[in-house]
Amino acid sequence: MSTEPEDLLAIARRAVDMARRGEEVEAYVVRTRETDVEVFGGEVESLSVAGIEGVGIRIIADHRQGYAWAGSLDPEVIAETVGEARDNAGFGEPDEWYGLATPADVLVVDPPDLDLWNDSLSSVATDEKVRIALDLDAATRAADPRVRGVESAGYGDGMLESAIANSNGVASLSRRTVASAYAVAMAGDNSETQTGYGITAGRSVEDLDFGVVTRDAVERAVRLLGAKQAKGRRIPVVFDPLVTRSVLGVLSSALNGEAALKGRSLFLGREGEQVAAPFVRIVDDPTDPRALGASTHDSEGVPTRRNGLIVDGKLRGFLQNVYTGRRTGLGTSGSAVRGGFKSTPGVGVRAMRLEPGTKSPEELLAIFPEALFVQSVSGLHSGTNPISGDFSVGAEGLMVRGGAFAEPVREVTIASTLQRMLLDVVEVGSDLTFLPGSTAGVTLLINEMTMSGA
Amino acid sequence: MLDQDVLERTLQRALQHGGDFAEVFAEDRRTTSAVLDDAKVEEMVSGRDRGAGIRVVRGDTTGFAHTADLSENGLRSAAEAAASAAHGSAGTTNTVSLAPVEAARPHDVVVLPETVDKRRKVELLARADAAARAEGNSITSVTASYADSRRRILVANSDGLLTGDDQVRTRFMVQCVATGDTGMQTGFEAPGRTVGFELFDQFKPEDIAREAARRATVLLDAVPAPSGRIPVVLKRGAGGVLFHEACGHGLEADLVKKDASVFAGRVGQQVASPLVTLVDDGTYAREWGTYAIDDEGAPARRNLLIENGVLTDYMWDLVRARKEGRASSGNGRRETYQHLPMVRMTNTFLLQGESDPDDIIRDVDYGIYCVQLGGGQVNTATGDFVFGVTEAYLIEHGKITAPIRAAQLIGNGPEVLSMIDAVGNDFDTWAGTCGKSGQGVPVSSGQPTMRIREMTVGGTAA
Structure with a gap:
């Protein structure tokens, strides 16, 4: 486990050296070390300390592509994986646009200077991590007499390193650390339960704000006590930053160049058109060190950059990887992403955000005489569709009247279409919040959605 | 090993x-696995x-x-x-x-996928693509994928248990996009079983593709879904997800023991309509959630969870069961060796009732008929759950009429279970992936055609 990160690049290069004449070979090598503590009822429920290693090999020959992966960095296994990828390439159909990143792709922009690795994490004792989770559990339980229990509290961190090398001479090494802690509070007596979630995240333990976790978890659970199904109607809706973050995640699928190329985006053919309210700006900026998804390079070894997606309400364009960039003639935007070493690079965001406005969340609440404040949504995967744009999700939160929270609401749905919602944005809050994942949170006010309920 | x-x-x-x-x-x-997209096999x-x-x-x-x-x-x-x-x-x-210990096998695998030439796997994709595109010019995108897995496991523990299992699964998926005047719509079909290449004796790629294409095309004419509380009929197979979310997760002993389930402390009580008898059956031959042993070495079992509306038992893993001094129910599962096991469902289904499915629809004056659901989510502590419909129709005066656009349905588990007022004499199952605490495992759910007297439908129609 004491191997230096440079070794990963050496491992990747050794795999690439197995390329045969006429083959392009890419090796993606990953190593992570993770600690995960979960606490329940004042006791450590589980403590897991583990490392994961793996390799993914992509081979392109005669315009055909094959892929193979293995959860091991054993040289014999890697050699076997190269053989499997080679064999698999024979079964794909040819496509002239297949190819790996070239030095020309890499030279377009300089990689951002980012320090995403906080070595202090490696010196935090496991006992201290356990203590953090235990303290969060205790503090959450003690914060308010209406909190009946803590469904779970936990701490997790990871030290993640990855290397990419290919036979065109492109090579990159990325490393980053992440640490986070959370708690889920349960409020109410035996006749009713409401839950609330709080989270904090950063590059190491010193970045974490445990007070925020307890405050959010408790406040979110307690303020829902007594929640009832509201009567259905059309109503202005205010999204909590955690909700906006999730909605951006759905929207990101529609801004993906692969989806556009294959006719699977609601934005198909709409470049340059007004798709959102004129002040809406959406960017993906992995060069911003505040974003937990920040990265110097993408998953094909290409330097990342700030990409405007929707500017002044107009659709600027789609994100591209090497393949979609070649086929469209637009070039890669440094937006290749992978779901780990087990898959080929797709296209996606790493640090997407709605550019914040100037008004505070409190000011947003006061814009309409009545609105629904949505604290959390459910069923995002089953009720939203980035191709048709249909959007219908379960919601809980509070009614807002005269700028102040009124009665809590549960068991309602809110529905519209993604197309409509973008045009219906009234105001973006000033409270940009960086959270784990590839999208950032911010309070958002939508002019009108259909609330279904009683 | x-x-x-x-x-x-x-x-x-x-x-x-x-x-x-x-x-x-x-x-x-x-x-x-192999994926066909854009009319060509992209990669294996x-x-x-x-x-x-x-x-x-x-x-x-x-x-x-x-x-x-x-x-x-x-x-x-x-x-x-x-x-x-x-x-x-x-x-x-x-x-x-x-x-x-040698575990009893729920069924035999006929054709191990590793013995099948990769060429034959790829051919299935091309057949699906052709069949989907033949459904009409409105089909503008077809994605087909094939996936098989063979998972050999071994469990040894300090109680002296040494056992293992060999789990083979095969799945085929087709997603189509149809484009019309109203925009784009999608259709999806993805049968999976705990079997080998014989999956395709039961499910032809062409049939899977045509079903996905039909679904996308039908939705081009869809009207906005209703908004509000109305009767909901779920076609056989489609609605198993409802039980998975409405009570399945809430009957997992880890959540129950944390007081994070609305079903905690309710064994022996009426928690659903008397028409509801629910089982979780890991031994169901060939189903997507089937195995010989769970990931803690306990043999899979058929567990009765709700009988005539009365809660009979929860589902258990080894650790939770030991604390209670009882046996595991064979529900301890994990995604991979890199994960800790926890209580998970296998194949969860509602047993058949006596109603004629046609009568169940005929008795509805205004409601919706759900043919396919797209998954769901539950907060077990509150019991509130949602599921999305991906193919559904209006029911008007006892007849199925216009297709409706995708929408979410929301309800509270115990309340919705008590409002089931008809259960049919037909049955089907549905394969999916269940996510819990970041771990995904294959599960299936199933039910006969059934009706909920009233549930909140989250559409946009006035």
Whole structure:
């Protein structure tokens, strides 16, 4: 486990050296070390300390592509994986646009200077991590007499390193650390339960704000006590930053160049058109060190950059990887992403955000005489569709009247279409919040959605 | 996969600092998949994962570590890491002697996918693509994928258990996009079974593709879904997800014991309409959630959860069951050796009733008829759950009329279960992936055609 990160690049290069004449070979090598503590009822429920290693090999020959992966960095296994990828390439159909990143792709922009690795994490004792989770559990339980229990509290961190090398001479090494802690509070007596979630995240333990976790978890659970199904109607809706973050995640699928190329985006053919309210700006900026998804390079070894997606309400364009960039003639935007070493690079965001406005969340609440404040949504995967744009999700939160929270609401749905919602944005809050994942949170006010309920 | 004496020494090492229980879970998984998109086979992917997870339980605490190194040294390091995570103190010298147990197989796999030429797997994709596109010019995008996996597992624990399983699964998926004047709509169909290549004797790629294409095309004419509380009829197979979300998760003992389920403390009570008899059956031959043993070595079982509306029992894993002094119900599962097991469903379904499915629809004056659901989510502590419909129609004056656009339905578990007022005499199942605490496992759900007297439909129609 004491191997230096440079070794990963050496491992990747050794795999690439197995390329045969006429083959392009890419090796993606990953190593992570993770600690995960979960606490329940004042006791450590589980403590897991583990490392994961793996390799993914992509081979392109005669315009055909094959892929193979293995959860091991054993040289014999890697050699076997190269053989499997080679064999698999024979079964794909040819496509002239297949190819790996070239030095020309890499030279377009300089990689951002980012320090995403906080070595202090490696010196935090496991006992201290356990203590953090235990303290969060205790503090959450003690914060308010209406909190009946803590469904779970936990701490997790990871030290993640990855290397990419290919036979065109492109090579990159990325490393980053992440640490986070959370708690889920349960409020109410035996006749009713409401839950609330709080989270904090950063590059190491010193970045974490445990007070925020307890405050959010408790406040979110307690303020829902007594929640009832509201009567259905059309109503202005205010999204909590955690909700906006999730909605951006759905929207990101529609801004993906692969989806556009294959006719699977609601934005198909709409470049340059007004798709959102004129002040809406959406960017993906992995060069911003505040974003937990920040990265110097993408998953094909290409330097990342700030990409405007929707500017002044107009659709600027789609994100591209090497393949979609070649086929469209637009070039890669440094937006290749992978779901780990087990898959080929797709296209996606790493640090997407709605550019914040100037008004505070409190000011947003006061814009309409009545609105629904949505604290959390459910069923995002089953009720939203980035191709048709249909959007219908379960919601809980509070009614807002005269700028102040009124009665809590549960068991309602809110529905519209993604197309409509973008045009219906009234105001973006000033409270940009960086959270784990590839999208950032911010309070958002939508002019009108259909609330279904009683 | 591993020698018995190595396992015994590893378990002894795991308990060297004390502990009530230790376990080695080893896994060797090989997968093959192929994707066709944009009218061509994009790639074939093969993968291999092999390793072991070791846990040590001491009181309420579980220490866990995993390794991809299956040598005795690799296992020893993981055992020591798990032992120190469990924070033992008193060194006891436990002797572990293992007694191998052969688990009964729920069914035989006929054609191991690894014996099938990759060429034949790829051909299925082209057949699906052609069939989907033949459904009409409105089909503008077809994605087809094939996936098989073979997962060999071994479980050895300090109770002396030594057992294993060989799990083969095959799945085929087609997604179509149809484009019309109203924009784009999608259709999806994805049968999966715990079988080998014989999956395609039961499901032809052309049929799967046509179904996905039909679904997308139908939705082009869809009207906005209703908004509000109305009767909901779920076609056989489609609605199993409702039980998975409305009560399945709430009957998982880990959540129950944390007081994070609305069904906690309700065994013996009426929690659903008397028409509801619900089972979770890991032995159901060939189904997507079936296995011989769970990921803690307990044989799969058919567990009765709700009988005529009365809650009979929860689902259990080993750790939760030991604390209660009872046996596991065979529901301890994990995604891979890198994960800790927890209570999970297998194949969860509602037993048949007596109503004619046509009558169930005919008795509705205004409501919706759901043919396919797209998954759901539940907060077990509050009981509130949602599920999305991906193919549904209006019911007007007892007749199925216009298709409606995708929408979410929302309800509260115990309340919705009590409002089931008709259960049909037909039956079908549905394969999916269930996610819990970041782990995905294959499950199926099933039911006869059934009706909920009233449920909130989250559309946009006035």
